[in-house]
Amino acid sequence: MKKTGLFLLLSLAFACQQNKAPKGIIEKDKMQNLMLDMQLTDAYLNQVYNQDTMKMQAHSRYLYVFKKHKTDSAKYVRSLEYYSKDPKVLSAMYTAISDSLTRLQTKLQTPPKAKKKKAPKKLKKATNDLSTK
Secondary structure (H helix, E strand, O other): OOOHHHHHHHHHHHHHHHOOOOOOOOOHHHHHHHHHHHHHHHHHHOOOOOOHHHHHHHHHHHHHHHOOOOOOOOHHHHHHHHHHOOOOHHHHHHHHHHHHHHHHHHHHHHOOOOOOOOOOOOOOOOOOOHOOO
């Protein structure tokens, strides 16, 4: 009975730890946001027709993404390899990224709503103090 209780306790402890990324790995939510920005950067770079220009811009744009997320390319690659070991987790991350991209696309394609103009307030008739004197 003690062994079963100990086993259940250890199983629960390890199950709870799986939600947190190991040391040196970007946490799942942060990694998802980083991957989203990488997808947006890739999409932008694919629109650049001149290959030389694209190569020059790629380095600085990827550096900007890593700086924005306070990480570097080595940690990104390690994290991507880590999440790739669990296809269900990686698939769920890509589904969330795809949903975010769809929402962003819809937002960008929707024309802004026109603000209703308020009718000008009627001015009170000014009293002429000079005419009464």
